[in-house]
Amino acid sequence: MCLAIPMEIIEIKGHRATASAYGVNRQVDITMTPDVIVGDKVIIHAGFVIEKLDPQAAREIEEAWSQYNAVMDEEELKKQINEC
Amino acid sequence: MTAAPKLKEMAEAFSARVLSRDVRIMEVCGTHTTEFFRTGVKDIFPARLSLVDGPGCPVCVTQNEYLDRAIEIGKVHGAIIATFGDMIKVPSSYSSLGREKAEGMRVEVVYSPVDAVDLAEQNPGSQVMFLSVGFETTAPAEAIAVRTARERSIKNFSILCGNKVTVPAVRALLDAREVNIDGFILPGHVSAIIGVNAWKFIADEYKKPCVVVGFENHDLIRGTQMLLDLIESGRPELLNEYTRVVRDGGNLKAQEIMYEVFDTVDTEWRGIGVIPGSGLALKSGFAEFDAQKKFPVTPPPPKEHPGCRCGDLLRGLIIPTDCPLFGRACTPERAVGPCMVSTEGPCSAYYKYGRK
Ligand code: SF4
Numbered sequence: 001m002c003l004a005i006p007m008e009i010i011e012i013k014g015h016r017a018t019a020s021a022y023g024v025n026r027q028v029d030i031t032m033t034p035d036v037i038v039g040d041k042v043i044i045h046a047g048f049v050i051e052k053l054d055p056q057a058a059r060e061i062e063e064a065w066s067q068y069n070a071v072m073d074e075e076e077l078k079k080q081i082n083e084c
Numbered sequence: 085m086t087a088a089p090k091l092k093e094m095a096e097a098f099s100a101r102v103l104s105r106d107v108r109i110m111e112v113c114g115t116h117t118t119e120f121f122r123t124g125v126k127d128i129f130p131a132r133l134s135l136v137d138g139p140g141c142p143v144c145v146t147q148n149e150y151l152d153r154a155i156e157i158g159k160v161h162g163a164i165i166a167t168f169g170d171m172i173k174v175p176s177s178y179s180s181l182g183r184e185k186a187e188g189m190r191v192e193v194v195y196s197p198v199d200a201v202d203l204a205e206q207n208p209g210s211q212v213m214f215l216s217v218g219f220e221t222t223a224p225a226e227a228i229a230v231r232t233a234r235e236r237s238i239k240n241f242s243i244l245c246g247n248k249v250t251v252p253a254v255r256a257l258l259d260a261r262e263v264n265i266d267g268f269i270l271p272g273h274v275s276a277i278i279g280v281n282a283w284k285f286i287a288d289e290y291k292k293p294c295v296v297v298g299f300e301n302h303d304l305i306r307g308t309q310m311l312l313d314l315i316e317s318g319r320p321e322l323l324n325e326y327t328r329v330v331r332d333g334g335n336l337k338a339q340e341i342m343y344e345v346f347d348t349v350d351t352e353w354r355g356i357g358v359i360p361g362s363g364l365a366l367k368s369g370f371a372e373f374d375a376q377k378k379f380p381v382t383p384p385p386p387k388e389h390p391g392c393r394c395g396d397l398l399r400g401l402i403i404p405t406d407c408p409l410f411g412r413a414c415t416p417e418r419a420v421g422p423c424m425v426s427t428e429g430p431c432s433a434y435y436k437y438g439r440k
Contacts, residue, residue, distance in 0.1 A: 029198060031228050032338040043276065043329055046168070046218075046225045047196025051276040051335055057328035061302070 006041040006053055019044060091302055098305045101130040107315055108134050108264060109308070110400055112254055113271030114141035114428025115299055121437035123301035125308075133312070136263065136400040139253050140271060142218045143170050143426035145353045145398055150246045151176035152383040153376070154215055155184055157244070161379045163211040164190040166200035171215055173416075173425040177387040197222075197229035197243075204233070204241035213375045216243040221273040223247045223364055224338040227345035230366065230373050242375040247364035248351060250274050251282055256359045258290045263400040267311045268294035272303070272326045277342075279334025280324045291320040298326035345370055354422075355395025392421035397430055404434040411435060 007019035007026065019028045019042060026044065030036050033049045041053040111117060117137050120126040126135065139145050155176055158165050165181065172182045172193065185191040190210075194200050197214055204212035216226045226243060233241040250271065257263070270283050275296045286294045293314030297307030307325035314321055324330055342364075351363025366374045392414070393407040404410050404423070414420040416435060423429040 029196070029225075029228065032224055032335060032341065034337065043273065045221050045273060047198060048225045048228070050221060050224075050273060050338065051329050051331075053328045061328055 006058070007044055009036055009038050009040045009042060009049075012036070012038060017049070019049070091305075094302065094305050095125075095128055098309055099128040099130060101309070101312065103130055103132040103312070104316060106132045106134070107266050107312065108136060109267045109269060109311060109315075110136045110138045110257075110263075110265045111269040112138040112140045112250060113269075113274065114144070114426065114430075115273070116269055116271065116297070116304075117141070117430050118428060118433045118437075119299050120304060121433050123304060125301055125304040126438070130312075133308075135269075136265070136403065137397060137430040138257065138268075138400055139353060139356060139398040140219075140250070141398075141423065141426050141428040141430070142222070142248060143174055144394060144422045144429050145248065145253075145355070146174075146217055146246050146422070147352050147354055147386065148175075148177045148388065149383065149386040150217075150244070151181070152178070152386055153381060154213070154244055155179055155181065155189075156381040156383040157213060157375060157379045158184060158189045158191070160381050161211060163213040163242075163375070163379065164192060164203065164207060165215065166192045166194050166203055166212055167215040168195075168217070169193040170426050170428070171217065173419060174422045175389060175419060175425075178384065197226045198232055201229050201233045201236070201238055201241050204238050205236065208240060211240050211242065211379075213379070214241070214243045215246065217246040219248060219250050219271075219274050220277045220342070221271075223249075223346060224277065224335075224342045227341045230345050230370055231341070233373060234370070239372075242373045242378050243366070244375040245346075245365055247346065248353065248362055249348065249364065251278070251285075252359050252362035253353060253356065254283075254286065256353075256356055256362070257399065258286070258292070260356075260399070265292065265400065267292055267315045269307060269311060270294050270296045272296060272298045272330060275324075275326070275330045275334065277335050277338045280322065280330055280332045282334065284322055287320045287322045293320050294322050296322075296324045296326050296330050298329065353398070355398040389420045392423075394421040394423040394431075397423055404431040405438075407431070 007021040010020045011018040015031045017030045029048045042049040181191045200214035295307050295311045346364040348361045349363045349365045350360045352358045396402045419425040423431040
């Protein structure tokens with residue numbers, strides 16, 4: 001039903017928001033995480049933001065694995081984003 | 085595909101790890117089942133380490149009776165069935181949603197339960213029934229759909245409640261003592277909702293090490309290494325590898341929404357039987373959205389799929405390739421049991437990635 005690809009919140013309107021990753025935008029619902037703000041990285045499941053990433057822990061991972069995403073198949077990632 | 089150097093080092097260290105004895109670990113999440121294969125991490129497991137699948141695929145643990153009822157409601161009451169795509173090819177006792185759709189039943193795939201509420205609003209002359217299946221990650225979304233239908237006064241929307249919660253199922257597996265598991269890889273996103281602490285009983289009461297793990301390849305390697313460290317040093321502790329997402333107490337808002345709409349009830353799991361407190365049902369205040377009450381039907385007596393060993397698989401007793409039908413009579417195109425069609429199903433993962 002979903003995967004662990006973090007997306008970035010780029011716009012918020014009430015309980016609806018736009019999240020983006022790899023150039024794909026998704027409409028999501030933020031009812032479960034009312035304190036998200038634009039710029040937060042979030043995890044999405046079944047059209048809902050279920051949790052936001054802890055910026056500190058996410059940054060550490062990002063630095064350590066900066067090349068990781070580059071080796072993933074981008075088409076596969078986009079497909080997963082569209083389906084979650 | 086060249087891996088990042090750090091990942092490569094980590095993978096090499098993992099693969100070369102020398103275990104002092106045979107170690108069996110269980111993953112309790114269908115997404116982990118698939119991701120261990122898809123990322124290739126399972127291919128680089130150290131010698132003597134084996135992974136058994138747990139009851140972590142919501143579609144797989146759903147009894148045939150549930151789909152039989154959904155199809156019967158579609159037939160008798162003409163309701164439009166809205167569902168996650170994963171359900172379409174799952175065999176019911178006598179049919180499947182895909183087959184019924186081909187024969188004219190209105191079956192619509194949605195990505196979010198709230199899309200099913202929109203579908204009801206767009207079809208005021210029809211009843212829309214959403215197949216509410218999933219663990220704690222999905223249940224808050226389904227609760228919000230029900231609340232949304234109430235707020236928007238949408239009367240032609242209902243859910244067929246098949247939701248389950250994972251903690252009692254893991255407890256039931258540990259109580260059954262059928263399989264000898266040295267430690268558990270715990271689900272990342274279920275834990276994002278319920279929190280790390282919900283699993284403390286595994287370490288405290290059953291003295292088994294366990295680690296909450298994320299889903300990227302570095303998470304899988306790091307989380308498994310953390311679990312092996314605990315196992316090898318004889319420390320029955322609970323650790324969290326997925327700290328960037330999972331908090332000790334979980335997502336309190338999501339828990340609040342979930343229990344505003346649902347009560348816990350006893351429910352039956354494929355292969356395991358009835359587990360007390362492991363299911364969710366709509367609270368009486370939301371009875372008007374309960375498809376089981378709204379659409380009385382008598383489904384035909386449920387029938388198991390002859391020869392299918394999904395039940396044994398979901399208890400960790402066998403792996404998919406032990407099933408004599410695997411890859412022969414049972415393939416994703418012509419599945420005998422649900423474990424071959426759900427994207428989180430162990431047979432599907434083995435078929436897609438694991439046949440060497
Ligand atoms: S291979 Fe098919 S028949 Fe065998 S356990 Fe898996 S789903 Fe059931």
